Amino acid sequence: MKKLILIALASLSIISCRKDDDNYNSKSPFEGTWTLSKNQILDGKDDQILFSNNQLECSYKRTCVFVGETIAITHFKSEYSGLPCVINNIENGKFSYDDASKKITFKFDNQFGQYSESHYIKLLSNNEMQLIDSNYQYDYNNDGIADKYIMIFNK
Structure with missing residues (x-):
């Protein structure tokens, strides 16, 4: 009986080491292709949804x-209403993420030089990422408090 218990404990420790190794070698939670699916405006006081828009138009995709x-x-566009979306332009760059502040920063080079933009992560799961647009400084519902513009992406 003691021998059986020791074998079981040894097996558990091997499995737990493998699990740690898997986590250590796992990909970034950002890794993959994300598609913008929805934009929302949330109340700056209580995060209630003030506006929600599914991304159906090419100019927003x-x-x-x-x-x-x-x-x-x-980024996509459509030449004429009812025609399929076509690629408008592609921005290539680098990104960094600060887990403590939940801030993601993108850095791009274009014909005018280098520029960067930062957003905060509201939610990040295996299949959904919500970014708070840090440049949005509007009071959508006119209550005196700046509201939040959220971009929702899905894998």
Whole structure:
């Protein structure tokens, strides 16, 4: 009986080491292709949804592809109403993430030089990422408090 218990404990320790190794080698939670699915405006006081819009129009569609520390954002457009979306432009750059502040920063180079933008992560799961647009400084519901613009992406 004691021998059986020792074997069981040894097996558990091997399994737990493998689990630690898997976590250590796991990919970044950002890794993959994310598609903008919805924009929302949340009340600055209590995060109640003031506005929600599914991204159906080509001019709002975009995908973000994260690989390692790089990002490629593809913006779409439609030449005429009812025609399929086509690629408008692609921005390639790098990103960094500060887990303590939940801040993600994108850095891009374009014909005018280098620029960066930062957003805060409201939610990050295996299949959903919600970014708070840090440049949004509007009071959508006119209550005297700046509201939050949220971009919701899905894998």
